[in-house]
Amino acid sequence: MVETLDSSIALVTGSSRGIGAATARELALRGAKVVINYRTSEDEAAEVVADIEATGGDAMTVQADVTETDAVEEMVAEIEGEWDSVDLLISNANIPFATKPLRELTWNEFSDKLDAELKAAFTCSKAVLPEMVASDGGQLIYISSGLSQSPQRGFAAYGTAKAGLNAFAKYVAEEYGEHGVRANVISPGLVETDATADQLNEDVRKGISRTTPLSRVAQPDDIAKTVAAIAGEGAQFLTGTYTPVNGGISME
């Protein structure tokens, strides 16, 4: 049986496309009212809402750049005004970063990604936590990456930022557990989205399938279903965890 998320209110950052869009659809299927946040992809965000409504779910779009504190606070105020406070935050937005070997990477390129990744997670968390505390519970799920644990050349800025995110999630879990708030990390390996379209030629696809115990490239739904499982009642005593979702290609 699929677990229900009742009428909890879920905010999925960066859910106009990719993993975020799949997660929004999955949470809606399980009964959550879902906020589709986007930065520029208004049409794609509206399509996600239309898909959710077509299956009988509730969704709304809110434009906000999650690296801007004021925009995040306005987004959360808008959700509270329209619906109610956020019960479930999925911090997912894929903030652009430089992909370069360390010898070419500048401090600004490196620190820009650290700053934006952590500011988005920090600001969105701080915007929803007070109401979670007031209502004695809530959940935060942070989308990290296997590159936070296993390095790949060219991804120093991304991997280091995601490692910081893993640590931040544990602090949220530590400091807010007494208020019934859970914080967990989901860590995908490579997933087929717009962000990886350039890398996924036929040879790469075959190589990944050959070296992955579950023998295929991950799809956004694979991540979405794990997020929904961790958000569900069955995971109610789970906090501060790090869950790789990678078909076994790296057994972290």
Ligand SMILES: NC(=O)c1ccc[n+]([C@@H]2O[C@H](COP(=O)([O-])OP(=O)(O)OC[C@H]3O[C@@H](n4cnc5c(N)ncnc54)[C@H](OP(=O)(O)O)[C@@H]3O)[C@@H](O)[C@H]2O)c1
């Ligand atoms: N794809 C992978 O292989 C992979 C692997 C491991 C981890 N991840 C992680 O999974 C998450 C989603 O990745 P994805 O591949 O699904 O990305 P994607 O397909 O590139 O989609 C990115 C999403 O993030 C939104 N976004 C970007 N910057 C934003 C901002 N400043 N404020 C609000 N929204 C913003 C985009 O909205 P707009 O279109 O409006 O800009 C879009 O909805 C990321 O955290 C990524 O690091 C991905």
